[in-house]
Amino acid sequence: MSNVGLLLRLLQLQRKQKNMCNLTLCVLLILTCSCSSLSLCPAHCSCESTVVNCVSQNLSSIPQPLPENITTLNLSGNNIRILNNESFPKPLEHLTHLYVSGSQMEQLDSMVFKNLPSLRLLDLSNNRISEFNVEALPQDNKIEVLNLSTSLYNHSYMGVFANLFKRSLSKVSHLDLSNNDLVFLPEGIFTDLSDLTVLDLRNNTLVSFGNDTFVNPTLKELDLRDNALKVLSNVTLAELSLIPDLRVSLAGNPWRCDCDIEDMLIWLERHDFVVDKLNLTCSFPKELKNAPLLHLEQPHLPCWSNNGDVDRALEPSYVFLGMVLALIGVIFLLVLYLNRKGIKKWIYNIRDACRDHMEGYHYRYEINSDPRLANLSLNSDV
Numbered sequence: 001m002s003n004v005g006l007l008l009r010l011l012q013l014q015r016k017q018k019n020m021c022n023l024t025l026c027v028l029l030i031l032t033c034s035c036s037s038l039s040l041c042p043a044h045c046s047c048e049s050t051v052v053n054c055v056s057q058n059l060s061s062i063p064q065p066l067p068e069n070i071t072t073l074n075l076s077g078n079n080i081r082i083l084n085n086e087s088f089p090k091p092l093e094h095l096t097h098l099y100v101s102g103s104q105m106e107q108l109d110s111m112v113f114k115n116l117p118s119l120r121l122l123d124l125s126n127n128r129i130s131e132f133n134v135e136a137l138p139q140d141n142k143i144e145v146l147n148l149s150t151s152l153y154n155h156s157y158m159g160v161f162a163n164l165f166k167r168s169l170s171k172v173s174h175l176d177l178s179n180n181d182l183v184f185l186p187e188g189i190f191t192d193l194s195d196l197t198v199l200d201l202r203n204n205t206l207v208s209f210g211n212d213t214f215v216n217p218t219l220k221e222l223d224l225r226d227n228a229l230k231v232l233s234n235v236t237l238a239e240l241s242l243i244p245d246l247r248v249s250l251a252g253n254p255w256r257c258d259c260d261i262e263d264m265l266i267w268l269e270r271h272d273f274v275v276d277k278l279n280l281t282c283s284f285p286k287e288l289k290n291a292p293l294l295h296l297e298q299p300h301l302p303c304w305s306n307n308g309d310v311d312r313a314l315e316p317s318y319v320f321l322g323m324v325l326a327l328i329g330v331i332f333l334l335v336l337y338l339n340r341k342g343i344k345k346w347i348y349n350i351r352d353a354c355r356d357h358m359e360g361y362h363y364r365y366e367i368n369s370d371p372r373l374a375n376l377s378l379n380s381d382v
Helices: 001-038 153-168 233-243 257-269 306-338 340-369 371-381
Strands: 044-046 051-053 073-075 097-099 121-123 145-146 174-176 199-200 219-223 247-249 282-284
Touching: 233 257, 306 340
Parallel strands: 051 073, 073 097, 097 121, 121 145, 145 174, 174 199, 199 219, 219 247
Antiparallel strands: 044 051
């Protein structure tokens, strides 16, 4: 019996040793994996789990190599002016969030994001983008959030972005175009964004909207604050009215309170989806400045003919032009006064020169008119 017990103990010890060996191997494997993952962390970056942070490191290109299991890459505050095919040379299947904000970016080449098939959020805000290739994003991309705030250096480049929206951003739900000094939007620019829910257009210089600008039934939030809107056309009012559960922000615009705004006033009274309608105030005319739109009495709103309206709009320009011309006149008179002696001498010289010429002509006239003087002149020549 003692031999059997001893044998059982030996078997138990062997099992424990085997388990300890397995545990040791597991620990070694974990350490090896962690060390390998740490070794893949790019220079000048910090890595935590699947997040790579390279903020404000004065990088001029995407650091390499990037971990294959990366999910978030933050490159904000660097000096990455161009993104091209070499920026992401290897597929990063798990990368979903990419931040390149405030990196002086100017150019995005064709198919630059082709190796980021799972990208959901792309932040390109606070850059100076002047060239954005229409094929920078593959057509089957999955981007849902696109931030282009304070990024469009070339404001006339919106036609290219309109093509980009139609071609490659069908799944985007949150689009930020704020702070870009946009003056106009191409007609139907957002038509193909079938999943668009949040559209931020605040702090631009938009004066009006074309047809089919807001025909997205999924749109939930529309921010139009701090633009140059004076009145919303009936077409725009109708488009906004057809979107269910919409919330619109309109404060900070220079509303022109004349009879052309009557339809908009009725629209504001009937609908509650303008979240800041109590803060809408008049900027024109002068006698109604800062008056709340909802307190206006429609029958007493002023009206002007088209020509009169144009004259009123151009009146500040005429005043400014008159001031400039007056300033130029004063400067001209001051120059004349400071150079009065030189100008006087110049005038005297011209007068003397003219007098000499006139005396010569007068002498020749006298000779030609008197035959005796003419013969005398001929004899003297001989």
